[in-house]
Amino acid sequence: MxxxxxxxxxxxxxxxxxxxxxxxxxxxxxxxxxxxxxxxxxxxxxxxxxxxxxxxxxxxxxxxxxxxxxxxxxxxxxxxxxxxxxxxxxxxxxxxxxxxxxxxxxxxxxxxxxxxxxxxxxxxxxxxxxxxxxxxxxxxxxxxxxxxxxxxxxxxxxxxxxxxxxxxxxxxxxxxxxxxxxxxxxxxxxxxxxxxxxxxxxxxxxxxxxxxxxxxxxxxxxxRPDELRDRLFAKTLAVTTRAPLPDPGRVFAGLPAVERWHPDGGCAYRLTVTDPAVAAPAATRALVAAGADVLSISPSNHSLEDxxxxxxxxxxxxxxxxxxxxx
Amino acid sequence: MSVSIRRIRAIVRKELREYRRTPSIVVAMGIIPLIFLVQPLVVVFGLPASSSGQLAHAHVLLYLLGIPALTPVLIAAYAVVGERRQDTLEPVLATPVLREEFLLGKALAALVPSAAVAYTVYALCIVFVALFADPAVASALLRWPQILAQVLFTPLIAAWSIWVGMAISAKAGDIRVAQQLGMLAGIPMIALTSLTALDVIHPTLGRALGLAAVLLLLDALGWRIVSAAFDRERLITGTR
CATH class of the missing domain: 3.40.50.300 (P-loop containing nucleotide triphosphate hydrolases)
Incomplete structure (x- = not known):
């Protein structure tokens, strides 16, 4: 060249x-x-x-x-x-x-x-x-x-x-x-x-x-495509449990890298996080400690199309x- | 960047290949010269030996100069607008080819077959007259000054027709319109050669030299006009 x-x-x-x-x-x-x-x-x-x-x-x-x-x-x-x-x-x-x-x-x-x-x-x-x-x-x-x-x-x-x-x-x-x-x-x-x-x-x-x-x-x-996603969309974790949590505020409040949370219908919750790699294990531990059956915890997956x-x-x-x- | 013979040759070769495989061009390149060939031959074959004296002032075969006036226009009028309509112009213009190389390649590709056809038809005409016309008529018609005029004026007239055709092609948005306008633009030149053939315009050496000079000037002018009309941006985007 x-x-x-x-x-x-x-x-x-x-x-x-x-x-x-x-x-x-x-x-x-x-x-x-x-x-x-x-x-x-x-x-x-x-x-x-x-x-x-x-x-x-x-x-x-x-x-x-x-x-x-x-x-x-x-x-x-x-x-x-x-x-x-x-x-x-x-x-x-x-x-x-x-x-x-x-x-x-x-x-x-x-x-x-x-x-x-x-x-x-x-x-x-x-x-x-x-x-x-x-x-x-x-x-x-x-x-x-x-x-x-x-x-x-x-x-x-x-x-x-x-x-x-x-x-x-x-x-x-x-x-x-x-x-x-x-x-x-x-x-x-x-x-x-x-x-x-x-x-x-x-x-x-x-x-x-x-x-x-x-x-x-x-x-x-x-x-970069991932940069654009991060720039436009908040990082979130989608949490699904087998049964509704009796007190989700007590489970999710104060977890590291979790900024806020809101219910996403039925047994689903959406956590707004600063770093999914830190927040996901912390949320898993908190859910297990609260006796919840965890079906899935997955980071948000916004595409370039979004x-x-x-x-x-x-x-x-x-x-x-x-x-x-x-x- | 200097003009490249290789790039000009690439355009010429591509054009000639395309012409050979385009039936409408092959047919037109065959029919028009035949029409021009038949008319003078019919006149000449009907002439008795006694008319040979009058033929000393006739220039029937100069009528054939209509071939280089008309046939290259058909090709040249297709040259630019044809590429636009096929979407092939943009890829070519995106290469390092210069405007001069592109236009010269196109012009040469129109000139070579047109001149070849014109010379071939003229040669056939001479052979037919020499073989089949009354010998007195043939010797009255086949005069060196006329043959020389045909040889010299063919490329000059063809070049002018090519520039006219390409100027129209660079501006036109439709192939048929470009070819029809090109044929119209060829009429004055055909009128000139026909009037000379009929001795309405009496050809003399001075007039021939003057006409050659004018044609050379027109050819140079035509090149400039076509260069000016060739605007990459307008040709590609259809605007400006």
Missing amino acids: DYEDHGTRSPALSVHGLSKRFGDRVAFEDISFEVGIGEVFGFLGPNGAGKTTTVRTLGTLIAPTSGSAVVAGIPLTPENAARIRRRISIMPESPGLYLRLSVAENLECFADLYQVSNPRERMEGALKAVNLADRAQDVCASLSKGMRQRVALARALLGDPQILFLDEPTAGLDPVAARDVHELIDRLRRRGVTVFLTTHRLEEAERLCDHVAILNTTLRTIG VYLRLVGADAPAGAGEEAGER
Whole structure:
């Protein structure tokens, strides 16, 4: 990896106050974040939130209205556009293959556009990575949607990018094909490739991403998925006993790391805690000492979806990005 | 970053492969030249030997310059809007390809088959006239200045048609509309070649050189116009 000027410890992607407007319509506004080298960075948001426009802007396809960014160690300016494009790859949501050409002919064209050395080996390697090595001579029009998506992924790998922008890479794929893509992203991460992943699949983001950002024209939040959960939702323990406790206040009051409690219906209780690892054993001991039959004690399990819905659910969908070709 | 021959070649090769496999383009590239070939041959084969004297002032075969005026427009008009409609433009523009490389690749890919078809049809026409027309008529028609004019003007006219077609293609939102507008834009050039063939515009060496200079200028101007019309952002987002 050759990250110019900033040494190997500088981020792969650094964005400061970036905005894009189409006339008086705002696609995204004042977004700032950094993505480390070799990270998988999830970019989430509803339709029209500005995700695709952000990818296109960072990929030098469209110019930002204001703000600055450094992409793969190169400042994002019109003069640097071609140099940046040599270090990145973008896989748009629509595969955009030449359907009358074969898989190999499609890849050959892009290998030449990226001016890769030993193109034949690179094409074979890319096809092998997406499990399509035996389909090289197939005409793209004859491939299923999932296969086309994988050819587009192989095409994005040809240039050996430092940053790979994947726009909804598993949209329309069956679960097996989606799992293959996830494994490929994992392999790329291990090779030190930075992956910028826009997705609607929150479980995909939760499973793959080191950090996620939630965008709805403006950046709503950014962090590790577990950080976001902790930031938005209080940590709780769900306690279930065989019979209602005669005096639950006496059992739960004063336990270490337990801030408060409330009944959760019947034999269930919810404890708000500061540290589940401390509170759970203490609560177990207290319940046993009180003679209660404990059926379960489990920490709250808020998903990234809960975070997303909390942040975005109440918003009206943004429109500028959608009108500008945002998917 | 400097212009890369490899990237231009990649665009040309991809385009030629696509054209070969697009029936509408293959058919159009075959039918239009045939129409242009048949009309002068019908006229020439019907001429008696006695008309050879009058033919000294006729330039029937210059009519064939309509082929390079019309056929490349069909391809060029498809070049940009065709990619947009297929969603293939964004992946290409996301590579390190420069605007100049993309446009030159597209233009060359339109020029090569168009010029090849135009020259082939002209060669066929010469062979048919030489073999089947009355010998006196044939010797009156097949004059070196006309053959030279055909050879020299074919690429100049084709290049102009290509730039016009690509300028329309870069602005249009629909392939058919782009091709129809391209055909309309080719009419003045066809009118010029037809009027010359009919000797309404009498071709002289001075006029030929003047026209060549104008075409060269128009070709350079066309390149600039197409470059200016090629706006990555508008082509990808459909805005601005």
